[in-house]
Amino acid sequence: MTLTADQQQIIERIGVFFETKGNQPILGRIIGLLMVADDAEATFEDIQKCLFVSKSAVSQALTLLQSQNKVEYITKPGERKRYFRLKIRNWKVDIQDDLRKVFKFNEIIEEIISLRGNKNEEFNSYLKEVSNFMQFMEAELPKLIEKYKKQIE
Amino acid sequence: MTLTADQQQIIERIGVFFETKGNQPILGRIIGLLMVADDAEATFEDIQKCLFVSKSAVSQALTLLQSQNKVEYITKPGERKRYFRLKIRNWKVDIQDDLRKVFKFNEIIEEIISLRGNKNEEFNSYLKEVSNFMQFMEAELPKLIEKYKKQIE
DNA sequence: TTGTTGGTTCATAATTTTATGAACCAAATA
DNA sequence: TATTTGGTTCATAAAATTATGAACCAACAA
Structure with a gap:
């Protein structure tokens, strides 16, 4: 997944918004990524590469976001990867x-x-x-x- | 100025409330103190002694709270001390x-x-x-x- | 004029938060 | 059976936040 400059910029803004609400930076950026991504989903790897963060940071952040009911994942037939999405109903x-x-x-x-x-x-x-x-x-x-x-x- | 255990406790709770809203701990505690204080005001010294913090911490916090229009001070005739209060109209x-x-x-x-x-x-x-x-x-x-x-x- | 009171300023110490990397694991693949 | 994929876990490094103490200052008092 590749992001345009526009997308990158708005992810940062979303990040700041969530950060000022008291969340750690990476959480807001992940939410941002899931909001601007064309298909509104991203794999673990996508998140890591788009946001330039470590595996462990992604793993921990996703665990937290899922525990907060903000994120969920779906799987696709024949694939082991998880596709993370915003739990938008909430x-x-x-x-x-x-x-x-x-x-x-x-x-x-x-x-x-x-x-x-x-x-x-x-x-x-x-x-x-x-x-x-x-x-x-x-x-x-x-x-x-x-x-x-x-x-x- | 001496505080009861009840007052101390509620100051901490007010502190936590403001802290989770993204403010530094001491700001919320000062607001708390000004809310529970019998006459709804406190001197620099009162604040320092009640909250067990350094002079500089109080000074910096008060500067910030005043710049945020949350706190103001009055003076009393014949006294050099400032009496800090919440700018409650806001x-x-x-x-x-x-x-x-x-x-x-x-x-x-x-x-x-x-x-x-x-x-x-x-x-x-x-x-x-x-x-x-x-x-x-x-x-x-x-x-x-x-x-x-x-x-x- | 010297000391005291009521603060302010600023460099840095202490603490807390956040991110990293290495080790690990289970499931799938070769 | 060995290797790769897709993660997780945890100790700790790095960064950011918060509080401190020492030096300073102006106004007033002795």
Whole structure:
């Protein structure tokens, strides 16, 4: 498999995106490769050669991505090689998870509120306001997704 | 300033939360301290002593947090010390930014779509579907925030 | 004018994260 | 049976991140 300069570049950008989300560089690049590859799949060897990394790095990264349900592989008749692909069915779920993660902080905020004294009531009410906003958003999110589902029907 | 065991514990949890969002450990802990502190503020010395870190670490972390608009300081008459606080007015904005960041990936997806060949149309249409979902969510988000604002009036 | 307080700066030490290479293994092939 | 293919495993090297300490500075106090 050979990549164009455009493809190489966008793989790096995808890599950076996933890296800033807290993943190690190679994971994002593999996801990137699987996204830009013409047939949306790549063998172990493809990954190693396209990304210029060691066998062990590829092996470990793939193990991780599979454990995270981000990647799976298929096989082809008469071949021993694995063809790795993105487990794309999970994406919308991933997006929702990312959104929920933002509101996850509300759990901590609620704990803080219950712990705080009354030395700074202004801050306390700010906290409550933020908490309220998060609660609202968290509750509305599923409704929004329902709305989307109806819209595409 | 002395912290209870409860306060110490929650500071660590806040620290971990911010750390997994890609920040260095000390930043999250400082934010945590400013959240649980009774008067919602702390001096340079307070921070150093409560978090058991060096002067330089505190100085560098505070510079960063201030540059990120997360922290500010006030002074008190007759005192040279700075009292650091969370710039709490920015929080709802921060939350919105975090949400937008999730959809930011759509820019990359759109680029990928325009770059992809037609070797795997199934994958192509999956990509379009995900992109569509993100576009929808991104467009609805401001409406949701409007709805919230009206609701609290 | 000397010392103290409240910091800042920067080179580098300590730690953590990430990638490597060598050894290994099972299945298929020669 | 020996060799090749397609990987895995693990100790550690390399790189990146984070924290430290020493030197410094300005403002104020003695």
